[in-house]
Amino acid sequence: MTNYKLLLFISLFMVFGICHAQNTGQNEGDYKKRVLETAEIDILASYYSQDGNNAAVTGGLGTEELTDITGTLVIAIPLSDDDVLTVDAGISAYTSASSSNINPFDKGFADPFVASSGASRDDTWYNLTGIYSHSSDDRNSIWSGKLSFSTEYDYTSLGFGGSYTRLFNEKNTELGFSANVFLDKWKAIYPYELRPFAPGGRGLNDFLFLENTITGNPDYNPSFTVLTDENRNSYSFGVGLSQILSKNIQGAFLADFVLQQGLLSTPFQRVYFSDVADSFIDNFHLADDIERLPDSRFKVALGGRLNFFINEYLVVRSYYRYYFDDWGINSNTLSIELPVKIAEKFTLYPSYRFYNQKAADYFAPYNEHLSTSQFYTSDYDLSDYNANQYGFGINYTNIIMKQHKLKVGLKSIDLKYNYYKRNTGLSAGIITAGFKFVVD
Amino acid sequence: MIKKIVLVACIPIAFSSCVAVKGYEKVNINDPDMELSEKLCDRNITIFHSYREAAVGANGGKTGGGCGCN
Numbered sequence: 382m383t384n385y386k387l388l389l390f391i392s393l394f395m396v397f398g399i400c401h402a403q404n405t406g407q408n409e410g411d412y413k414k415r416v417l418e419t420a421e422i423d424i425l426a427s428y429y430s431q432d433g434n435n436a437a438v439t440g441g442l443g444t445e446e447l448t449d450i451t452g453t454l455v456i457a458i459p460l461s462d463d464d465v466l467t468v469d470a471g472i473s474a475y476t477s478a479s480s481s482n483i484n485p486f487d488k489g490f491a492d493p494f495v496a497s498s499g500a501s502r503d504d505t506w507y508n509l510t511g512i513y514s515h516s517s518d519d520r521n522s523i524w525s526g527k528l529s530f531s532t533e534y535d536y537t538s539l540g541f542g543g544s545y546t547r548l549f550n551e552k553n554t555e556l557g558f559s560a561n562v563f564l565d566k567w568k569a570i571y572p573y574e575l576r577p578f579a580p581g582g583r584g585l586n587d588f589l590f591l592e593n594t595i596t597g598n599p600d601y602n603p604s605f606t607v608l609t610d611e612n613r614n615s616y617s618f619g620v621g622l623s624q625i626l627s628k629n630i631q632g633a634f635l636a637d638f639v640l641q642q643g644l645l646s647t648p649f650q651r652v653y654f655s656d657v658a659d660s661f662i663d664n665f666h667l668a669d670d671i672e673r674l675p676d677s678r679f680k681v682a683l684g685g686r687l688n689f690f691i692n693e694y695l696v697v698r699s700y701y702r703y704y705f706d707d708w709g710i711n712s713n714t715l716s717i718e719l720p721v722k723i724a725e726k727f728t729l730y731p732s733y734r735f736y737n738q739k740a741a742d743y744f745a746p747y748n749e750h751l752s753t754s755q756f757y758t759s760d761y762d763l764s765d766y767n768a769n770q771y772g773f774g775i776n777y778t779n780i781i782m783k784q785h786k787l788k789v790g791l792k793s794i795d796l797k798y799n800y801y802k803r804n805t806g807l808s809a810g811i812i813t814a815g816f817k818f819v820v821d
Numbered sequence: 822m823i824k825k826i827v828l829v830a831c832i833p834i835a836f837s838s839c840v841a842v843k844g845y846e847k848v849n850i851n852d853p854d855m856e857l858s859e860k861l862c863d864r865n866i867t868i869f870h871s872y873r874e875a876a877v878g879a880n881g882g883k884t885g886g887g888c889g890c891n
Contacts, residue, residue, distance in 0.1 A: 427865035431873075451865050551841045619878070623857050625842045629849050633857040637878030684879030686857050690849035698854065704876035712876040720854040728854065738875050763875055774862075778853075795862035801873075811869055815862030 416516045417459040420820040422789070425453040425471075425813070433761075433807030436479035436493065438572075440651040440668065441747035441759030443482060443493030445807060449475035463518070469510040476503040482665075483649045484573035486589060491665035501570065501649075506533040510540075521548045527561070535648075538565040542617075553625040563615040567608075569648040572668045575605045595667070598658035603669050604752060610676065613643040629690040635702075639680040646674040652759055654752040666748075672758045674743060680706040684714075696720045704738075710763065712738035718772075730774035730797065737767035761805055772799035788821040 433445035453471040460466055478496035480503075485491040487499045496502065514525035522545070529540040542561030549556065571579070577587035585601065595601050616639070623633035651668035653659070660667040684702035691697060698718040705711040716734035723729055741763040743756040750757040774797030779790070795815040802808045842850065849855065859867060859880060871877045 423861055425862060425864065429865070429869055451868075453864070455861065551843065553841045617878070625847070625850055628842055628846050631850055631855060631857060635879040639878060680878065682876060682878030682880075688855045688857065690852060690855055696852060696854040700880070702876065702879045704878070706875070708875075710875045712874070714876060714880075736870075736874060736876075741875065762873055768874070772866075795860070797862065797866075799866055801869075807873070809869070809873070811866055813862055813865050815860075817861075 413462060413518060414520075415459060415462045416514075416520070417457060417465045420459065421457045421792075422818040422820065423453075423455040423457075424816045424818075425451075425455070426815075427451045427811055427813040429809065429811045431801075431807060431809035433803070433805070434494070435747075435759075435761040435764075435805060435807065436482070437647065437650040437672070437758070437760035437762070438479040438482050439485075439493035440653045440666065441761060442666075444478040444496065446478035446496065447475060447480075449473060463516050465514050467510075467512040467514070469508070469512070471506075471508040473506040473508075474503065475506075478502075480504070480649070483570060485665050486573060486593065486662060491593075491663040493665060504534045507531060521552070522546070535568040535570050536565065537568075538563055540564070544619075555621075555623045557619075557621040559617075559619040559621075561615075561617045561619075563613075565613040565615070565643075567611040567613065567644050567648060569608050569611050569644075571605075571607070571648055571671060572651050574601075574662070574667045575603055575671065578603055578605045579607050589662075593662045596661045598660045600658075601660040601667055603667070604657075605668075605670055608644060608648060608671075610644050613641065613645060616640045623686075630688070632685065632687040635682075635684040635686070637680075637682045639678075639682075641678045641680070643676060645676060645678055646672040646758065647760070648672075650758065650760055652750055652757050653748040654750050655748055656752050659748070669752065670757075672760065673756050674758060675708070675756055678706055678708055680704065694722050708763075709742035710738055710740070712736065716770075720776075726778050728776040728778070730772070730776065732770075732772035732774070732799075734770035734772070735767070736770070738765070740765040761807070764805060766803050766805045768801060768803045770799055770801045772797060774798070789818050790821070792817040792819050 429449040431445060431447050434443065435441050436443035436445045451471060451473040453469065455467065455469045457465055457467045480501045481497040481499055482493060483501040484499040485493070485497045487497055508529065508531040510527065510529035512525055512527045514523060516523045524543070524545055526543045527541060531538045540561060540563040542559065544557060544559035546555060546557035548554065574589060577583050577589065617637060619635070619637045621633060621635045623631065625631045648671055650672040652670050652672055653666060654669045657669050682702055682704045684700065687699045689697040698720065700716045702714040714734070714736050716732065718730055718732040721729045741758065743758050744763045745757065745759060747759055750759070774795060777794045779792055797813045799811050801810070867880060
């Protein structure tokens with residue numbers, strides 16, 4: 382890790398040096414344009430659906446069927462020539478078959494591939510974020526501060542942060558720094574069959590085991606202890622450097638460093654040990670323990686974007702990211718999008734994205750962990766895999782904006798569909814829509 | 822892996838040799854599709870990636886916290 386840190390330090394040093402060297406000729410004139418001419422309203426909506434057979438809730442084997450509907454409202458309000466307030470409010474409602482199997486025993490025959498009807502079957506996530514930004518008179522410096530709050534049934538988060546962006550070299554070079562802190566809190570929910578083994582529980586005398594017959598090993602005795610820390614704190618620092626390379630090419634280098642501490646596992650995700658005799662109720666394998674992961678994680682993500690204006694009909698947008706962390710995961714992300722202008726107001730967006738990752742040191746598939754290990758997970762989101770994503774979108778931009786009603790004009794509409802497929806079997810589709818309005 | 826990091830770290834050096842493009846020459850650069858940040862309408866796609874994939878960050882999106890994802 383020492384070598385990595387040294388290289389990263391050198392990289393950051395170069396970034397600072399280059400931008401300092403290019404800090405000449407910043408002023409393009411004294412004309413001061415409003416940062417944001419009028420208020421803008423963005424309405425975003427998405428529908429997400431996935432399916433697979435490796436649910437982490439059921440220890441790496443079971444249905445991953447999930448649907449999610451998200452709606453977001455983003456309002457940007459110019460407070461003065463230099464200041465903009467952005468309010469971002471979102472609601473996300475999901476239904477998850479795997480989450481429903483936190484308690485698979487509440488109806489009929491228990492089976493990891495069949496959704497249950499319990500309360501954990503669905504949840505709603507609410508988010509509110511406020512961002513205040515201030516630009517300098519010469520528009521070469523931008524400060525911003527951010528405050529956010531989000532909540533769902535078992536998770537609450539308070540976030541705050543800020544950023545500073547500086548433009549150099551006749552606005553050809555842009556250097557930005559950001560820092561964010563998230564103070565999150567879990568409300569731990571454990572797999573249903575483990576709860577009788579928590580302090581004060583009745584163990585095998587619990588109603589669950591008296592009402593149902595345990596098959597396989599009848600002396601079910603999981604090595605379960607409740608979690609003592611339910612906080613998760615995340616501290617991130619980001620650097621971004623963008624540069625206009627020619628009249629038709631511009632690129633950016635992005636780096637994010639994140640330290641997470643606290644409860645980094647998910648309390649309701651089961652794990653099964655290969656050296657412990659298996660116990661079942663119906664078709665459902667009773668958990669040996671919950672997922673256990675270290676209480677600290679350091680992540681580094683280094684990315685680059687390069688965009689090419691080929692001609693008035695075609696732009697090439699490319700992106701690459703290399704990621705690694707101290708859990709042993711490293712990954713590559715590569716994506717390309719080709720906006721094609723087919724008419725004055727319409728643009729098509731075909732895209733492709735490739736992603737691969739190496740598994741976390743603590744990952745093993747269903748029933749392959751050893752009870753002697755300190756950390757273990759069967760969450761396939763932390764497994765070895767690669768994924769391909771194919772997307773297509775269309776944008777309508779209302780250049781003239783004649784249709785003003787109630788002083789609100791439609792500026793643009795975006796519609797996109799993306800299909801995502803992992804080589805582990807998980808597949809997902811997401812439809813997104815975005816509507817931008819301007820207010821007179 | 823070290824080679825990859827060095828390669829990425831060299832990107833800023835390549836930037837340093839660029840000639841400044843004047844404001845009146847930025848017509849193509851100012852095309853909305855040339856923006857270097859992620860588009861707002863792609864935000865929910867990035868959020869779904871942050872749930873399903875271990876890697877986050879370096880894309881202008883969230884880097885952790887704020888939800889039960891990584």
